[in-house]
Amino acid sequence: MKKIALAVMGVFVAGGAYAGAPDWSKVTERKVKLFYPGQAGLEWVMNKADHSAVPDIVEKKRACSKCHEGDANEIGDKIVAGKPVGSSKSVLEPKPPAGKVGWIPATFKAAHDGEKIYFRFEWVPPKNGDVKMDKKNEVKLTMMFDGGGTVEQADLNGCWGTCHNDLRSMKDGKDDKKTKYIKGASLDGGKFMDLMQFRSGKGEKPVDGYITDKRYMEGGKGLVKAEGVKEGNKWVVTFERTLAGGGKGDHAITPDKVYSFGFAIHEDYTEARYHYVSLNYQFGLDKTVEGVKYYYNVTKQ
Numbered sequence: 001m002k003k004i005a006l007a008v009m010g011v012f013v014a015g016g017a018y019a020g021a022p023d024w025s026k027v028t029e030r031k032v033k034l035f036y037p038g039q040a041g042l043e044w045v046m047n048k049a050d051h052s053a054v055p056d057i058v059e060k061k062r063a064c065s066k067c068h069e070g071d072a073n074e075i076g077d078k079i080v081a082g083k084p085v086g087s088s089k090s091v092l093e094p095k096p097p098a099g100k101v102g103w104i105p106a107t108f109k110a111a112h113d114g115e116k117i118y119f120r121f122e123w124v125p126p127k128n129g130d131v132k133m134d135k136k137n138e139v140k141l142t143m144m145f146d147g148g149g150t151v152e153q154a155d156l157n158g159c160w161g162t163c164h165n166d167l168r169s170m171k172d173g174k175d176d177k178k179t180k181y182i183k184g185a186s187l188d189g190g191k192f193m194d195l196m197q198f199r200s201g202k203g204e205k206p207v208d209g210y211i212t213d214k215r216y217m218e219g220g221k222g223l224v225k226a227e228g229v230k231e232g233n234k235w236v237v238t239f240e241r242t243l244a245g246g247g248k249g250d251h252a253i254t255p256d257k258v259y260s261f262g263f264a265i266h267e268d269y270t271e272a273r274y275h276y277v278s279l280n281y282q283f284g285l286d287k288t289v290e291g292v293k294y295y296y297n298v299t300k301q
């Protein structure tokens with residue numbers, strides 16, 4: 001009885017946005033620091049001369065989150081201000097955007113009901129500036145995940161396997177159409193990142209795509225809804241997706257696996273690399289994983 005009442009209330013409050021979704025107040029929350037990465041692509045973070053941690057990543061299998069969950073905010077603050085970072089003292093933002101904050105605190109939640117999985121992201125937007133790169137969308141939220149160990153090193157670096165120095169807006173970018181890719185990707189072998197995106201612009205549709213040799217913004221059949229509402233001074237974005245997926249570039253989400261993921265927010269009408277990103281995280285269904293702080297147990301509601 002109580003559960004029904006709450007569900008109905010959810011629908012009422014959000015104007016239908018939560019129909020079918022879990023009672024989020026009962027779902028464990030995970031705070032995540034999203035930071036401004038500048039031009040810290042895969043080739044930079046995996047180059048020892050730039051980043052002294054490379055041997056630890058490669059040989060000891062240390063994940064980005066393991067070392068940087070605590071200081072991701074400081075990293076973002078330094079990079080966005082154009083300060084030199086890493087052991088090579090690289091400037092990873094050659095043109096520091098005026099007034100842009102270095103990081104945003106976000107809250108992540110996820111739950112499932114045996115058929116569908118639900119993700120929820122909440123954050124307070126920073127102040128908007130005058131420049132509008134993407135005129136249509138004030139906000140975009142994108143989540144990527146692998147197929148449970150199917151993308152090499154995704155368990156260590158989340159989305160970094162898709163982020164390269166030769167992409168548009170990156171340091172060696174020559175082609176302003178070049179989007180994310182994974183080296184040696186294959187759809188058949190599961191070596192791809194599944195992608196879901198919410199866009200805030202009027203009339204924009206949820207994006208259910210994937211990343212292989214480039215970023216595809218369609219093909220998936222798993223994403224049922226991608227919605228966002230501004231509740232007071234914060235954004236709340238939710239995804240509703242079937243566990244089975246079933247489309248092109250959809251990973252099936254099954255209880256036997258642990259999935260690596262990351263997410264990014266394009267705030268303030270930005271595009272390309274001018275976003276805030278999470279470090280690597282992992283999720284599984286009704287499964288505890290001891291000793292991995294960046295793991296989130298998605299429980300059945």
Ligand code: HEC
Nearest residue numbers: 040045050051052053056062063064067075085086087157
């Ligand atoms: C073993 C711990 C460790 C791991 C794992 C690690 N880093 Fe680092 N990272 C460091 C240290 C220490 C620095 C400081 C500069 C240096 O030594 O290169 C740093 C610097 C950075 C910087 C520049 C900011 C600064 O303050 O210098 C970025 C960006 C960065 N790391 C991103 C990443 C990403 C992305 C990953 C995962 C692919 C990662 N790091 C994995 C330890 C780590």
